[in-house]
Amino acid sequence: DAGVIQSPRHEVTEMGQEVTLRCKPISGHDYLFWYRQTMMRGLELLIYFNNNVPIDDSGMPEDRFSAKMPNASFSTLKIQPSEPRDSAVYFCASSLRGGTLSSGNTIYFGEGSWLTVV
Amino acid sequence: DQQVKQNSPSLSVQEGRISILNCDYTNSMFDYFLWYKKYPAEGPTFLISISSIKDKNEDGRFTVFLNKSAKHLSLHIVPSQPGDSAVYFCAASDPNTDKLIFGTGTRLQVFP
Numbered sequence: 546d547a548g549v550i551q552s553p554r555h556e557v558t559e560m561g562q563e564v565t566l567r568c569k570p571i572s573g574h575d576y577l578f579w580y581r582q583t584m585m586r587g588l589e590l591l592i593y594f595n596n597n598v599p600i601d602d603s604g605m606p607e608d609r610f611s612a613k614m615p616n617a618s619f620s621t622l623k624i625q626p627s628e629p630r631d632s633a634v635y636f637c638a639s640s641l642r643g644g645t646l647s648s649g650n651t652i653y654f655g656e657g658s659w660l661t662v663v
Numbered sequence: 664d665q666q667v668k669q670n671s672p673s674l675s676v677q678e679g680r681i682s683i684l685n686c687d688y689t690n691s692m693f694d695y696f697l698w699y700k701k702y703p704a705e706g707p708t709f710l711i712s713i714s715s716i717k718d719k720n721e722d723g724r725f726t727v728f729l730n731k732s733a734k735h736l737s738l739h740i741v742p743s744q745p746g747d748s749a750v751y752f753c754a755a756s757d758p759n760t761d762k763l764i765f766g767t768g769t770r771l772q773v774f775p
Contacts, residue, residue: 549706580765587669587767588707588752601760636706651697652763654706 547571549655551637557661563625566658568637569618578652579612579622580636588636594620627662634659666690667755669766676773682740684769686753689734695756696729697763698738700749707752711738743773 550569558564570577578593592602597614605612609628614620624631638654668687676682686696694715699707713720713727713736720727726739740747753766 578763585767586665588754588765590762590764593762601762638706651709651712654699654708656704656706 549637549639549653551635551655551658553658554656555659555661557663558627560628560662561626562662563623564627564631564660564662566622566635566637566660568620568622568655570620570637570639571653572618574639574641574653576640576642577614577620578638578640579620580638580654582634582636582657591622624660627660629662632661665766667753667764667766669753669769671769672767673770673772676743676771678745678773678775679742682738682743682747682771682773684738684740684751684753684771686736686738686766687734688736688755690755690757691731691734692757692759693755693764694758696727696736697754697756698725698727699752699754699765701752701768702749710751740771743771745773745775747771748773 552567576595579591580588581591582588591604592612593600594614610624612622634657636654636657638652640652666689695712697712698710700710701707711722711725711727713729718729724740729736750768750770752768754763756763
């Protein structure tokens, strides 16, 4: 299996510009997660989907952030307009079922998208 | 408000010695605890987990200990190897929200 695939790997953009991060989850996984990694807060869960439906977006920092999952094999995280404080590594992850390990489940991460907003 | 805390941002250990990484949590309802390992420019990968009904789980050089009364868990790596140098994230599974909540990470450096 190819694993979780993210693009772009690196993005440098100017403040105010729109940023779109893309993710292809592992085939057959029902859940998709977007995390953001910062030094201060570690790995923060932004939003997650189950069967393409957003379940919990309470971690999305503000209205400038939005995420979609139009089908089982593709998701986007959009920031519009971007700000310097959005600079971070954004990870997409997927799992067969939710974050709990009640059935020996685990979450598989992509390699991340490094975003720098100047 | 951090529900999962890793108070040591970094740790340096000599090769062959024991590495002990610590993690504290606040929510007594967490049902599983996990450790993820992350190398630079890569995504985190699952390392080892423990159920809240157990107090120890061992997998080769890696052992996780859970102290529920203290809401504390630790990861022991014995013996430490240079290839273990990475950032280690502690995570807790919340069965009520179906979320995996991560700490801020501890950077482990194993030197020869």
